[in-house]
Amino acid sequence: MIVRDPILAAIAQHRQTWDTFQIAPEGDDSLNACCEMADALDVVLATPCATRAGVAALVEHLRWWLVEEAEFADDYQPSYGRAEARIAEIVMLMGVPRAVRVEADPIYAALDAANTAEMAHTLACETLDEDNDASARRCNAAADYAHQAWRALDRTPPATLGGLRALACHYVRLGESMAESAFLHIARSLEGCDPALGLFSLGRPA
Structure with missing residues (x-):
């Protein structure tokens, strides 16, 4: 059971x-x-x-x-x-050893970077003055930075169950706007995960 x-x-x-x-x-x-x-x-x-x-x-x-x-x-x-x-x-x-170090999951940093970059891009767009070259450059730079951060996130597989859950929650929050790329990212993560994590043990036929 x-x-x-x-x-x-x-x-x-x-x-x-x-x-x-x-x-x-x-x-x-x-x-x-x-x-x-x-x-x-x-x-x-x-x-x-x-x-x-x-x-x-x-x-x-x-x-x-x-x-x-x-x-x-x-x-x-x-x-x-x-x-x-x-x-x-x-x-x-x-009896869990107190000194055991939990390895940092790179997905958390990638999620934080993508969210921060997207927030900066949104702010740059909201304050954009199309008649001001400096404002336009800032907006374009913010867009490029956000694009690179999202690409980095898409290339980062989670290393822990907690990271995989965080990634799934992140995409659920975005909704249909990124459904296709979200599914592909999670699918790649599942394909590459370590069997020792037990991700495939639940519900597997005996």
């Missing part, structure tokens, strides 16, 4: 809201995205794991988040401390 682990959905939702917050415009959009991100983190910290794979995914995700938000640790309290405590409990109960 396949066991559905609720922690995986909680992790994916937190990653999606974190990505959304990074590119949200200042003002109400940013405030709302921040609240949704905080709520999603609370769900992650409160959701029990039902499988060992879920435990591993949770440790990977929390370690990534702790590093990513270390500069703002005080602002995230008490959630930041709760995340550290949850990892410590898992290490104690499951």
Whole structure:
């Protein structure tokens, strides 16, 4: 029987809201995205794991988040401390070596770069003065930069289950506008993934 682990959905939702917050415009959009991100983190910290794979995914995700938000640790309290405590409990109960280093998944940096470049391009277009050569050059440069960032994302395969989930959530958020390229990117990622990750074990006929 396949066991559905609720922690995986909680992790994916937190990653999606974190990505959304990074590119949200200042003002109400940013405030709302921040609240949704905080709520999603609370769900992650409160959701029990039902499988060992879920435990591993949770440790990977929390370690990534702790590093990513270390500069703002005080602002995230008490959630930041709760995340550290949850990892410590898992290490104690499951025997996961504390010193094990979770390799960084390159897909996260590629996603962040693509989102940042797209936001800069959007801003350049919104402020474009077609009668001003400098403004036009800035807009064209932003378009080129965004194009290169999206190409880099398309060439980057995720290296972890968390990265694959983040990539899928990213494309879901974009909707039909990139459906074809999104499907091809995820399909290539699945073809090249390490069987040891267990991506093909769920639902496989015995």
